Amino acid sequence: MRTLVVIAHPDYDNSGTQAFLQASAQSLSQVTWHILDQVYPDLHMDIIAERQLIQQADQIIFQFPLYWYSAPASLYAWLDQVLQTKHEETLPDFSGKILGLVVSTGTDQKQFAAGRQEQFTLSEYLRPFEGIARKVNLQYRAPLIISQFSYLSEQQKMHLLITYQQYLTLKTDHFAQRQTWLIQRLQTLVKNTEAESQLTGIIAALEANQEHLTDLTETLQMLKGEPYE
Amino acid sequence: MNNEALIQQLKMLQKKAPAYETRALYQETIILLKAQTRRIEQAEAEIDGRTWNHETW
Numbered sequence: 001m002r003t004l005v006v007i008a009h010p011d012y013d014n015s016g017t018q019a020f021l022q023a024s025a026q027s028l029s030q031v032t033w034h035i036l037d038q039v040y041p042d043l044h045m046d047i048i049a050e051r052q053l054i055q056q057a058d059q060i061i062f063q064f065p066l067y068w069y070s071a072p073a074s075l076y077a078w079l080d081q082v083l084q085t086k087h088e089e090t091l092p093d094f095s096g097k098i099l100g101l102v103v104s105t106g107t108d109q110k111q112f113a114a115g116r117q118e119q120f121t122l123s124e125y126l127r128p129f130e131g132i133a134r135k136v137n138l139q140y141r142a143p144l145i146i147s148q149f150s151y152l153s154e155q156q157k158m159h160l161l162i163t164y165q166q167y168l169t170l171k172t173d174h175f176a177q178r179q180t181w182l183i184q185r186l187q188t189l190v191k192n193t194e195a196e197s198q199l200t201g202i203i204a205a206l207e208a209n210q211e212h213l214t215d216l217t218e219t220l221q222m223l224k225g226e227p228y229e
Numbered sequence: 230m231n232n233e234a235l236i237q238q239l240k241m242l243q244k245k246a247p248a249y250e251t252r253a254l255y256q257e258t259i260i261l262l263k264a265q266t267r268r269i270e271q272a273e274a275e276i277d278g279r280t281w282n283h284e285t286w
Contacts, residue, residue, distance in 0.1 A: 027250060159256070182261050198238055216272035223279045223280070
């Protein structure tokens with residue numbers, strides 16, 4: 001899957017979160033990294049070039065820090081100029097493509113709830129992007145939220161690295177897909193490690209578990225009288 | 230080999246891995262192993278429960 005990451009951040013070079021995400025994506029071959037504020041400091045977009053980037057991608061990610069419950073200005077400039085010009089009467093049709101959001105927040109994610117500090121959920125605040133996706137036939141997927149990056153422990157950061165890589169390279173976050181993804185990544189490591197036999201054993205155990213789980217799921221579907229997908 | 234032994238192996242591999250990204254991958258493998266085990270146990274328990282449900286006999 002080819003993924004275009006459209007980043008809106010007015011102070012990109014000084015963002016620890018963005019630096020971490022960029023380093024996390026570095027080893028992924030089919031990911032295009034596109035920092036709007038650096039390519040277009042004057043926010044005047046090259047519409048043809050931007051549309052080519054969209055056409056080449058299977059998935060488009062809008063990546064930004066949450067500013068006033070929305071995205072920084074450069075993303076809105078991009079949306080205003082690239083999706084539809086004033087001379088065009090029809091909207092673009094991006095059927096078959098996916099729209100994902102990677103949003104960082106300085107506020108704890110728990111505060112985005114009824115009765116808490118931010119009152120509304122992030123799904124509610126980010127609803128306009130879901131509407132935009134629907135309007136141009138993009139399939140909207142659940143956003144990846146990174147809250148209070150600087151407070152994350154080393155373990156949480158490592159988990160974020162993998163979650164982010166999976167978000168950029170998988171179409172969904174279903175357990176079955178994440179399982180296969182991880183096994184494939186380990187397989188690429190086997191050749192480059194001294195612990196080849198150990199790692200081969202671990203992969204075999206993961207695959208055996210995966211198969212066992214599939215069998216159990218099929219049995220359960222049968223017992224429930226549901227078709228197995 | 231049981232899961233606990235595999236997790237110990239993964240922790241050793243993680244300690245020795247020079248690259249941050251590889252260490253992250255090993256850590257995530259431990260999380261996956263635990264999740265697989267939990268899901269297998271849950272599915273087995275559900276199958277057991279449904280099989281013994283006399284109302285569906």
